[in-house]
Amino acid sequence: xxxxxxxxxxxxxxxxxxxxxxxxxxxxxxxxxxxxxxxxxxxxxxxxxxxxxxxxxxxxxxxxxxxxxxxxxxxxxxxxxxxxxxxxxxxxxxxxxxxxxxxxxxxxxxxxxxxxxxxxxxxxxxxxxxxxxxxxxxxxxxxxxxxxxxxxxxxxxxxxxxxxxxxxxxxxxxxxxxxxxxxxxxxxxxxxxxxxxxxxxxxxxxxxxxxxxxxxxxxxxxxxxxxxxxxxxxxxxxxxxxxxxxxxxxxxxxxxxxxxxxxxxxxxxxxxxxxxxxxxxxxxxxxxxxxxxxxxxxxxxxxxxxxxxxxxxxxxxxxxxxxxxxxxxxxxxxxxxxxxxxxxxxxxxxxxxxxxxxxxxxxxxxxxxxxxxxxxxxxxxxxxxxxxxxxxxxxxxxxxxxxxxxxxxxxxxxxxxxxxxxxxxxxxxxxxxxxxxxxxxxxxxxxxxxxxxxxxxxxxxxxxxxxxxxxxxxxxxxxxxxxxxxxxxxxxxxxxxxx
Numbered sequence: 001x002x003x004x005x006x007x008x009x010x011x012x013x014x015x016x017x018x019x020x021x022x023x024x025x026x027x028x029x030x031x032x033x034x035x036x037x038x039x040x041x042x043x044x045x046x047x048x049x050x051x052x053x054x055x056x057x058x059x060x061x062x063x064x065x066x067x068x069x070x071x072x073x074x075x076x077x078x079x080x081x082x083x084x085x086x087x088x089x090x091x092x093x094x095x096x097x098x099x100x101x102x103x104x105x106x107x108x109x110x111x112x113x114x115x116x117x118x119x120x121x122x123x124x125x126x127x128x129x130x131x132x133x134x135x136x137x138x139x140x141x142x143x144x145x146x147x148x149x150x151x152x153x154x155x156x157x158x159x160x161x162x163x164x165x166x167x168x169x170x171x172x173x174x175x176x177x178x179x180x181x182x183x184x185x186x187x188x189x190x191x192x193x194x195x196x197x198x199x200x201x202x203x204x205x206x207x208x209x210x211x212x213x214x215x216x217x218x219x220x221x222x223x224x225x226x227x228x229x230x231x232x233x234x235x236x237x238x239x240x241x242x243x244x245x246x247x248x249x250x251x252x253x254x255x256x257x258x259x260x261x262x263x264x265x266x267x268x269x270x271x272x273x274x275x276x277x278x279x280x281x282x283x284x285x286x287x288x289x290x291x292x293x294x295x296x297x298x299x300x301x302x303x304x305x306x307x308x309x310x311x312x313x314x315x316x317x318x319x320x321x322x323x324x325x326x327x328x329x330x331x332x333x334x335x336x337x338x339x340x341x342x343x344x345x346x347x348x349x350x351x352x353x354x355x356x357x358x359x360x361x362x363x364x365x366x367x368x369x370x371x372x373x374x375x376x377x378x379x380x381x382x383x384x385x386x387x388x389x390x391x392x393x394x395x396x397x398x399x400x401x402x403x404x405x406x407x408x409x410x411x412x413x414x415x416x417x418x419x420x421x422x423x424x425x426x427x428x429x430x431x432x433x434x435x436x437x438x439x440x441x442x443x444x445x446x447x448x449x450x451x452x453x454x455x456x457x458x459x460x461x462x463x464x465x466x467x468x469x470x471x472x473x474x475x476x477x478x479x480x481x482x483x484x485x486x487x488x489x490x491x492x493x494x495x496x497x498x499x
Contacts (some may be wrong), residue, residue: 001361009255015257017039017099018039018495019040022038022039022040022074023035026038026074026459026461027384027386027389028071028074028075028077028320028385028389030049030075030383031069031070031071031383031385032066032067032069032070032071033062033066033072034066034394036381037062037070037071037072037073037074038071038073038074039074040074040156041074041215043073043074044072044073044215045215048211048214048215049211049212049216051118052183052208052211052475052484053208053211053366053367053474053475053476053481054475054479055072055367055476055478056354056366056367056368056394056397056476058074059078059368059397059475060080060397062078062395063078063080063376063397065297067378068080068081068381069380069381069383071080072368072392074369075389075390076098076343076389076390076391076392077389077390077391077436078368078391078392078393079380079391079392080393080394080397080398081115081380082401082404082427085393085429085433086399086426086427086433087408088371088378088391088393089369089371089393089432089434090322090433090435091435091437093373093434093435094117094118094375094435095117095371095434095435095436095475096115096116096117096373096374097113097114097115097120097370097371097372097436098115098370098371098372098390098392098394099115101370101390102115102216103214104204107287107291107294108288109284109288109291109292110288110291110292110294110295111124111292111295111439112124112295112299113291114293116463117435120435120436121435122289123391124139124439125275125277125338126273126278127270127273127274127276127439128215128439130270130426131270131275131439131440131441131442131443133442136442136443136446137343137446138343138449139181139443139446140178140338140340140446141338141340142180142181143177143446143447143450144337144338144340144450145338146176146180146186146190147173147198147450147454149171149173149176149190149191149334150169150170150172150190150451151454151458152494153169153190153195154169154455154459155495157492157493157494158459158470158494158495159196159428161402161492162492163490163491163492164463164488164490164491164492164493165195165487165488165489166260166309166312166461166490167305167309167486167488167489168195168196168197168200168488169190169195170304170305170308170309170312170384170451171189171196171200171301171302171305171306171309172189172190172195172199172305172488173190173194173286173305173451174300174301174302174304174305174308174367174447174449175187175189175196175199175297175300175305176188176189176190177300177304177443177447178296178297178300178301178304178440178443179297180269180294180454181270181296181440181443182257182269182270182271182292182293182297183249183252183269183297184252184256184269184271184272185252185270187199187248187297198237198240198241199245199301201238201241201246201323202238202239202241202242202245203266203298203301203302203479204238204477204481205236205238205239205241206242206244206298206493207298207302207477207478207479207481208477209239210364210477210478211459211477211478214499220261223366226260229329230318239317246290246294249290249293249294249297250290250478252271252272252275253286253289253293253294254273254286256269256271256272256275256289257285257286257289259272259275260275261275261276270292270296271289271292271293272289274289274292275289284298290397296458298479299438299440299479300440300443300444301458302479302481303362303364303365303426303444303479304429304444304447304448305482306362306471306479306480306481307358307359307362307364307430307444307448307449308452309447309470309471309488309489310358310361310362310364310472311354311355311358311361311448311452312452312455312461312489313356313466313468313471313489314358314411314492315411315452316412316461316462316463317455318411321354321411321417322456323414324350325350325354325456326350326456326457328348328349328350329348329351329453329456329457330457332344332345332348332487334453334457336450336453336454340450342446342450344417344447345450345453346449347424348453349417350417351453352412353414353415353416353450353453354413354452355413355448355449356413356416356444357412357415358417358428358430358452359414359428359430359448360399360428361399361411361429362473363395363396363399363430363473363478363479363480364395364429364430364431364432364438365395365431365432365438365472365478365479366396366475366477366478366479366480366481367394367476367477367478368392368393368394369393369395369432369433369436370390370391370392370394371390371391371392371415371436372388372389372390372391373387373391374387374388375387376392380399390460393433394439395430395432396473396476396480398427398429398430399427399429399430401427404424404427405424424472431444443461457496458495458496459493459494459495459496460493460495460496461491461493462491462492462493462494463489463490463491464490464492465490466488466489466490469481469482469483469486470482470486470487470489470490471486471488471489474486
């Protein structure tokens with residue numbers, strides 16, 4: 001008993017010493033912010049884990065109180081200054097990722113989680129060209145094919161008059177598109193009996209678990225020694241669904257590796273391209289391919305599906321927006337087949353403005369993006385930030401900044417048709433900034449353009465009691481998620497009669 005008291009007293013003294021260091025002796029002690037955040041990660045843990053992805057909102061509140069720079073935990077600084085972030089996150093800057101923050105999203109071997117700038121550049125180089133606009137344009141027929149699969153589902157609801165959860169359709173289509181690009185075979189969720197409900201529950205479980213394990217990583221060794229019979233009994237249905245998804249991806253990776261390099265590069269998926277271009281394969285190569293597959297499919301499904309649902313919702317909320325968009329699309333006379341000219345579609349000014357505004361509202365990445373400059377200190381106004389300190393920004397805080405976007409909560413495509421809109425676009429960052437910008441950006445943009453144009457030219461879409469609360473981000477868990485009991489974008493459909 002006496003020994004236990006000594007240990008507890010020692011732990012308390014150690015924690016007190018840590019608190020004193022972070023408050024008064026740390027190189028970040030001069031950065032403003034709440035004292036509780038400076039002392040311990042428990043402050044962030046409360047908002048991120050207990051409150052499920054609410055720290056972004058708390059950081060926004062910190063900026064209201066303390067100004068444009070705040071200390072969000074003992075080791076990291078957050079800056080809300082769009083012009084500074086554009087300069088600091090410039091593609092020419094050789095910034096590293098903050099390993100503690102990113103390691104949970106796909107593992108340390110995936111490109112998205114690679115910490116070192118130079119290693120990331122090498123890994124990204126094995127597939128960079130495959131995701132360039134020219135290459136993605138060749139994938140447009142597959143996007144149209146998946147959209148026709150979604151259209152078959154919508155046609156059934158036209159005939160029956162039943163309410164359709166369009167959010168589910170969008171996420172299934174997004175998953176089918178990105179998996180067809182990444183894997184030898186698509187996931188084909190549009191053909192699933194549950195319309196991807198299991199897949200979507202597994203994605204949310206993944207993001208929630210990943211967020212928790214960032215702070216509870218010390219529990220991983222404990223989990224590994226739990227007997228499998230007990231561990232399996234503890235698993236929830238979303239957890240089981242996630243395991244089934246991983247097993248499916250493992251089978252695809254093994255198939256790619258066993259097939260070996262293919263000299264005929266036509267028709268290769270992304271994993272096959274990496275397998276062809278990776279010359280120095282070590283014992284972790286299989287794990288890297290698996291993590292790349294997980295990264296692309298998780299990111300490319302949730303964010304694109306969310307953007308499509310949010311954009312559609314706001315088009316339906318504003319009758320004048322819907323009328324102007326439909327008229328432009330009718331006049332353009334786009335033919336949605338394998339010969340669809342994506343450049344012609346993207347050249348439509350009002351469609352482009354609608355989608356740009358949809359990207360601003362949906363935000364892309366929901367949480368903050370920390371980067372580290374290891375080579376030199378960073379000077380922000382009167383604050384000096386030592387080299388090696390993570391500095392983060394959050395796209396949503398810029399997208400909702402009234403100084404940049406007057407009436408930021410009004411869906412206004414016209415703001416992107418003004419004389420200065422080109423300059424305004426530099427503050428839009430749904431795909432991130434700099435050399436770490438989302439590699440699947442062009443695939444997502446093409447898909448969003450095609451889907452929105454197709455749906456509003458082929459159907460009269462009617463909102464069925466869906467509110468903003470069912471779609472706007474409530475939980476920022478890497479990807480933005482609505483409230484837990486959201487029913488998604490519920491609509492009824494009528495076939496649009498074209499003259």
